[in-house]
Amino acid sequence: MFKNYADVDTFATQEGWTKMSESKRLDLIKQKISEHNEFEVIHPTRSQEDGQVFIELTEELPASKRGIMLLSFEALLKENIDQGINVWHEPIDDKNKLRKLRGIVVKS
């Protein structure tokens, strides 16, 4: 059955997360990674008060594996730390040589 969340508020981070320092947040995330071998290729780089957690992968994974792994990782953080967490990979800039001449850098 279709679950209708159209009018439901998007999950936001709670005080426990927002009042924590960034280094403490990253320590907490790293601790969760160390407890779960399946996430050992994830390296958290930064975390923000609004729940955005940025990561990099220490090895190349095919699209069929990285997406589902990151969704599962995010679910773990949501369940154990804060529902408002959102995991994002660090962005990659355009590799097109011609377009790069425009000098546009992907913001993050």
Next chain:
Amino acid sequence: MSHVINTNRVNGDNFVETKEGNLILDSHKLPFHYDRVEAWENGEKIAPVTVDMALTRACGAMCSFCYAIMQEPQERRGIKVQDALNLLDDFAEIGVKGVSLISDGESTLSKAYVPFIQHAATLGIDIGNATNGWEWKPDKIEQVLPYMTWVRFTVAAGRPESYSKIMFKGPEDTQVFDRAMSHIKYAVDLKKKNNLECTLGIQMVLTPEFKDEIIPFAQLAVDLGVDYGVIKHCSDDEYGTLGIDYEKYENMYDLLEEAENMSTDDTKIIVKWDKIRDKGVSSYNRFYGPQFLLQISGSGLVAPSGMFFNARYSKFHMGNFTEERFIDIYKSDRYQRTMNYLGSPHFDAQTMMGTLPIQHYVSVALDNHIKGIRRIEKPTDSEPLHVNFL
């Protein structure tokens, strides 16, 4: 030459009357796929009606408004001809009805381009293509045009110097403009000569600094004799990488109306008012559109929307059809889990993705449907043109 008021509204849906039928560019066609809307609402897994994709990420242009700048995934796999044909077979098996070659690359550069279009025709899948037209030469045009539902040329401006400045290296490089115009004219003539059904249009992606190009663009569309010239907003990502100021669009409304009034019986000038007036803000938080209109990158990456191709959105990367068959990606748990996520309170379309995606109209309609603001109903009108392109 008669000037006409060309935009009609029925039940809030915009369409434009042309000689060949009603053309919907500033709305959606979901009522004509009501069975899938019903199945989706019943919680069933549905195949996309339309897939928007590219056969390569390569492009010889360097458009200043290009969203592909922000769509770099981890890998750039080349799409082999056989991969592309297998993809179409999988589309046919699950019930995809239309494929638009737009997405994040210039598909005319791919070796798979001609065989892909011809194979789609044998499977009964409608094909459309957006291109700069630079490498779309007469021999290629003749091989594909009879099989295509529509072709839309990216024409950033109506004047050669501005066109070349926006789409290529500088205002002095007008050879790209000349080449594109020559190919467009060839297609217009071939369509007339062979009485082909393919709709031909040109599109301007409007950014506020190029407002002086609006009228020359409309005049160019009329002079070329294409079926339409459409003017749309420019999308940006949620961080404003391209620096689009949506507030400035309002200052161009008079010029846009003037351009629309340049429509003739043969050539309609169409402004995507709904998207322009939304000023980069969506009315929906949940993102249902991709289940009906899926996007695939020219790198082979399958993600719900082109807005998620960049590595940043890796959690939405569902697979790559050059590494495994698309049908296996579609049938996988990861496909449904990703789609469900986008419809959950974990995701917010207003803050977690770029502005006005290709699925915008569909997403607005589905959101309004679910909220009971405006239900999608079975159509009472005859089918519009390009019905399989949502």
